[in-house]
Amino acid sequence: EAQVTQNPRYLITVTGKKLTVTCSQNMNHEYMSWYRQDPGLGLRQIYYSMNVEVTDKGDVPEGYKVSRKEKRNFPLILESPSPNQTSLYFCASSFHKAGELFFGEGSRLTVL
Amino acid sequence: GENVEQHPSTLSVQEGDSAVIKCTYSDSASNYFPWYKQELGKGPQLIIDIRSNVGEKKDQRIAVTLNKTAKHFSLHITETQPEDSAVYFCAAIGSGGGADGLTFGKGTHLIIQP
Numbered sequence: 001e002a003q004v005t006q007n008p009r010y011l012i013t014v015t016g017k018k019l020t021v022t023c024s025q026n027m028n029h030e031y032m033s034w035y036r037q038d039p040g041l042g043l044r045q046i047y048y049s050m051n052v053e054v055t056d057k058g059d060v061p062e063g064y065k066v067s068r069k070e071k072r073n074f075p076l077i078l079e080s081p082s083p084n085q086t087s088l089y090f091c092a093s094s095f096h097k098a099g100e101l102f103f104g105e106g107s108r109l110t111v112l
Numbered sequence: 113g114e115n116v117e118q119h120p121s122t123l124s125v126q127e128g129d130s131a132v133i134k135c136t137y138s139d140s141a142s143n144y145f146p147w148y149k150q151e152l153g154k155g156p157q158l159i160i161d162i163r164s165n166v167g168e169k170k171d172q173r174i175a176v177t178l179n180k181t182a183k184h185f186s187l188h189i190t191e192t193q194p195e196d197s198a199v200y201f202c203a204a205i206g207s208g209g210g211a212d213g214l215t216f217g218k219g220t221h222l223i224i225q226p
Contacts, residue, residue, distance in 0.1 A: 004155075033213060040121075042218035043156070043201060090155050097213035098144045098205050103155030 002027045006091050006104035013081055014112050021076045021107050023091030029102070031094045032074040033058070034066065036087040037106075043090070049074055050097070081111040114139040116204050118217025126225050131192055133220045135202035136184040142204040145178060145185045146214070150199040159200075160187070189222075197224045 004025045013019055025032065033048040035058075045058030049068040063085055065077040074093075078085060088108050092101040115138040125131045137145075146161035162169045162176045162185065169176050173192075178185040185204075189196055199221050203214040 031213065035216075040218065042118075043216040045213070048213060092155075094213075100146070100158045100161070101148075101156075101214065103157065105155050106153075 002102070004091055004093055004102050004104040006089075006107045008107060009105060010108050012110045012112065015082055016080050019078050019081060019109075021078075021089060021091075021109070023074045023076065023104060024072050025074075025091075025093040025102070026072065027093060027095075027102065028071065029093035029095055030071070031097050031099070032068065033092050033101070034064070034074070034076050035090045035092065036060065037090060038087050046076065046089075048097075078109075081109075083111050085109065086111050114142060114204055114215040116202060116215050116217045118202050118220060120220060121218065122221045122223070124223040124225055125192055127192055127194065129192055131189045131196070131222055133187045133200055133202070133222070134184060135186070135204075135217050136182075137204040137215075138183070139204070140180075140183065144205045145176070146203050147174075147176060147187050148201045148203065148216075150201065150219075152198075156201055192222075192224050194224050194226065196222060198222060 007022045030051045034046040035043045044060045047066040049055045091104045094101045118135045143164040148156035149159045150156040162178050173190045175188045199219045201219050202217040205214050
């Protein structure tokens with residue numbers, strides 16, 4: 001089944017404790033992206049990747065890192081999480097930037 | 113960069129009635145306009161899209177219209193059903209720069225009243 005898989009789905013952590021949200025897709029997509037969803041603000045892009053080893057900042061990259069060592073994986077790293085990073089996070093992938101985006105089920109992160 | 117405005121933020125309609133959600137965009141070079149539906153607890157999913165070389169596209173009860181001159185596009189849902197209750201996002205992408213991909217509107221929470 002074609003899908004984008006994120007883990008963990010739910011996480012409660014404390015300020016400053018590094019965490020990684022994994023994202024994996026099995027559709028051989030070149031384009032991958034991370035979004036955060038907050039009430040009233042819609043979907044805002046954090047980072048995106050056009051292909052392996054090619055990543056770039058989106059609209060709200062502060063406090064996040066990503067890597068794209070393999071085509072299928074695009075982890076989101078919070079080196080020192082803060083409460084303002086409490087949000088619902090979505091990973092998405094597509095064949096190209098203007099194609100259908102396939103979203104994961106989301107990861108709800110709470111930073112205390 | 114692209115800016116997408118979406119209205120209304122919440123829309124409540126009676127089951128069986130029609131619903132219309134409107135979006136405007138800023139970049140006249142944008143040429144791809146998808147609509148995504150997000151059900152509770154799930155990720156957004158593409159329901160329909162339109163490219164700038166057409167003015168309207170239909171798929172059963174849903175349709176999208178595009179007015180390039182006015183830089184706005186709309187989602188129309190007819191004969192609404194309870195399963196249409198969800199958050200809907202419009203999006204746009206330019207043809208030139210913007211390697212970051214789609215710019216999304218802030219979403220519309222559609223409520224279908226029984």
